[in-house]
Each structure stands twice: as C-alpha cells, then as structure tokens.
Amino acid sequence: MSNVLTEIHDDHRKYSHILNLIRFELDKLNDSSNPSYIRLYDIMHYMTNFPDLVHHPLEEIIFAELAKKKPELSETLAQLSLEHEKLASQGNELKENLHRIVSGDIVSRKALIDSTNAYHQLLTNHMNTEEGRVLPLIDEAFDENDWSILQAQIAVLHDSVFEEVIRKESAQLYERIIQSPELVE
Numbered sequence: 001m002s003n004v005l006t007e008i009h010d011d012h013r014k015y016s017h018i019l020n021l022i023r024f025e026l027d028k029l030n031d032s033s034n035p036s037y038i039r040l041y042d043i044m045h046y047m048t049n050f051p052d053l054v055h056h057p058l059e060e061i062i063f064a065e066l067a068k069k070k071p072e073l074s075e076t077l078a079q080l081s082l083e084h085e086k087l088a089s090q091g092n093e094l095k096e097n098l099h100r101i102v103s104g105d106i107v108s109r110k111a112l113i114d115s116t117n118a119y120h121q122l123l124t125n126h127m128n129t130e131e132g133r134v135l136p137l138i139d140e141a142f143d144e145n146d147w148s149i150l151q152a153q154i155a156v157l158h159d160s161v162f163e164e165v166i167r168k169e170s171a172q173l174y175e176r177i178i179q180s181p182e183l184v185e
C-alpha cells in the first residue's frame with residue numbers, strides 16, 4: 001500500500017474516533033443533560049482545519065486521477081467532492097454556533113442537535129463510501145508512473161508552510177480533544 005493511502009486510512013481512524021466523541025456529546029444533548037460545548041467546539045475547530053484544508057485536498061488530487069482510470073466511479077467521486085464542500089460549510093456553521101454558545105449567546109438546543117446530527121451523518125456516510133467503495137480500488141488503479149505524477153502534485157500540497165502549521169496545530173488539538181477527561185469509550 002502506498003504511503004499516501006496509509007496516511008488517508010490513518011486520518012480516517014482519527015475521524016472515526018472524533019465521530020464517537022460527537023455521538024457521546026449528542027447523547028447528552030438528547031438526554032437534556034449538558035454536553036461539553038467546549039469539547040464540541042474544539043472538535044469542530046479541528047474538523048474545519050486539518051480535514052477540510054489538507055485531508056480533503058489530498059483526496060481531491062487522488063480522486064481526479066482515479067476518475068480518469070475508473071470512469072464507472074465518476075459519479076461517486078463527484079458526489080464525494082460535493083460532500084467535501086458540504087462538510088466544510090456545515091462544519092463551519094456548526095463551529096460558529098458552538099462559538100456563540102461558549103461566548104454566552106443563546107442558541108436553540110433543537111437547532112444544535114439537528115445540525116450536529118446532520119454533520120455526524122454526512123461524515124459517517126462519506127467515510128463509509130471512501131473506505132468501502134473507493135480506497136480499495138486505488139492500488140489496482142495506479143501503476144508506478146501514475147504514483148509519480150500524483151506524488152508531484154501531492155508534494156506541492158505538503159510543501160506549503162501553511163500546511164505544516166495546520167498539521168502541527170491540529171495534532172496538538174487532536175491530542176487535547178481525545179485526552180479530555182469526560183471521554184467514555
């Protein structure tokens with residue numbers, strides 16, 4: 001398996017963990033008890049940084065090449081691209097609402113539950129499609145020449161100072177989120 005695929009699978013494992021944490025806080029919201037709004041805000045801050053600004057652009061590079069090799073996947077890949085945009089817009093909206101809550105504003109509990117649920121569902125379905133239907137086809141679709149073309153494009157993404165800063169800050173934020181004391185596995 002290529003290093004790039006390993007990187008994508010590793011990222012997805014982190015996002016699965018994040019999805020469990022969102023579900024944990026959502027259950028508290030649904031029970032009319034108090035979730036950790038700060039942790040939810042941290043989660044959405046994380047999700048709207050590394051995944052939206054690095055992980056999804058990396059997938060976009062790969063999916064664009066994959067669509068050329070596997071035209072039968074074109075519709076699925078176009079849908080995944082659309083979902084990258086939706087994840088960014090819904091994620092940012094949710095983050096803004098959580099920011100309002102932790103700043104003391106009143107936000108409708110039902111609206112927060114609905115938007116958190118919608119984000120959780122979208123990300124769950126999105127990753128299931130990637131892991132179940134798209135990523136397993138990548139190794140057979142690309143030969144060494146394809147990978148060297150892809151690596152050149154990926155290198156441009158990875159070489160930016162911008163990406164380095166996001167990667168470092170996101171790694172610290174992820175550790176803080178998963179180490180927060182209320183976590184129940």
Ligand SMILES: [Fe+2]
Pocket residue numbers: 056059080084126130
């Ligand atoms: Fe994706």
Ligand SMILES: [Fe+2]
Pocket residue numbers: 008012055059127130
């Ligand atoms: Fe992904």
